[in-house]
Amino acid sequence: MTETNHIYPIFDRMLTRADKEELLGQRGAMIWFTGLSGSGKSTIAIALERELHQRGILCRILDGDNIRSGINNNLGFTEADRIENIRRIAEVSKLFVDTGIVTIAAFISPSNDIRRMAADIIGQEDFLEVYVSTPLEECERRDVKGLYAKARRGEIKNFTGISAPFEAPAHPALTLDTSVLTLEESVNKLLALILPRIGK
Template sequence: MKATNITWHEGKVTKEDRRNLNNHQSFVLWFTGLSGAGKSTLSVAVEQELYKRGIRTYRLDGDNIRHGLNKNLGFSPEDRKENIRRIGEVSKLMVEAGVVTLSAFISPYREDRNMVRELVEDNEFIEIYVKCGLDVCEQRDPKGLYKKARAGEIKGFTGIDAPYEAPENPDIIVETDQQSLEECVENVLLYLEEKQLIPVHTKS
C-alpha cells in the first residue's frame, strides 16, 4: 500500500540556515567496500577527527541500522536494494539538517549507490571506495562471516557467492591493505579540505 492524499509541507528554516548555524557544509560520506575492508573502522576514525574540528556529524553503520530501522530486511538483492534506499533517504534528511553524515555500507551494487547520489545535490555525496583484497578481508574476517560463507552456512555473501560492483569513478579511494588507518583518514580529510567542504585545519 502506497501512501495517498499526502502533501509536502515547507518549513521556514532552510538547509542553508542550518549550515550557517553550524558554520560548515553538510554532505554524505559514503563508505563502500567488501565486508572486512575497514569501512566501519574508517568511518569511526574520520568522525572522531571531524568532531575534534567542531563539525556536527552522525554515523550510519550497516549492522547498527539493521538492529532498528532495517531489522525487517534480509540480504536478498531486493532487500539489499531497499536497505540502501532507506539509508539514502535518511542520509538526505541528515544533509537537510545541516549534518555531515558518514554512511558505512557494503552497498554492493553501483545502481543503488548512484540512486543515493541522485537524492542529494551536486557535491553532497562523496563516494569513498574502501578498497581491500578479498584475501585480506578473509584473513581479517572480524565477524567470522567469511568462514561461515565458505562453509555454506551463509548464502548470498558479497564477494563469495554474491557480486560486489566496485565504484568506477569514486571520489576517494583508500587502500586499507596498503595504507595505515591514519593515512586513510588523512586522505579523506585532505579531499574535504581541497573541495572546501570543511575548513583547512592548521596543526598547532
C-alpha cells in the same frame, strides 16, 4: 502560490538548509564508504568521525549496526530487501545532509546501480563515494566475525565477494586500500578531500 493549490504548504514556512548550515558554520555532505566486509569501512568511518568532531564539525555515522537494529529491522538480505535497505539509508542521510550535518555511511552497497540510487536520492553534488579497495584475500584473512568462513562452507548465502558479486566503483572520489595505507594515512586523505567541501 496559495495554500489551496500547493500540495506541501509547510515547506514555505520551514527553515532552509542554508539557515541550518549558517547556524552550524559548516556545509552538509555525504561520505559514502563502499567495499567488502572486513575492508576497513567502519574502522575508517569511526576514526574520521572522531577527527572531524575534534575540529568542531557535527557529523553522524550510519552503519549496519545502528540501521539494521532500528529503521531497517524488518528487512532481510534478499535482493529486494538490500535495495530497500540502501534506499531508506539514503533517505535518512538526505535529511541529515540537508540539516548541514556531515554524514558518514559505511555499507557494502555492492553494485553501481544501488550506489547510483543512493547518490540520486541524496544529491550528486553532496555525495562523495569512497571505495575501500582492500583485496578480498586481506578481508578474508581479517574475518573477525567469521563470516567468510561461514560463506565458504555455504552457511551464509549470497555473501558479497564469495557467492555474490561486488562491483568496484568506476569513478570514486577517493580510493583507500587498508592493506597498504595506515589508518592515519587514510583519514588524512579523507580530510584533504572533505574539509574544503564543508567550509572548515
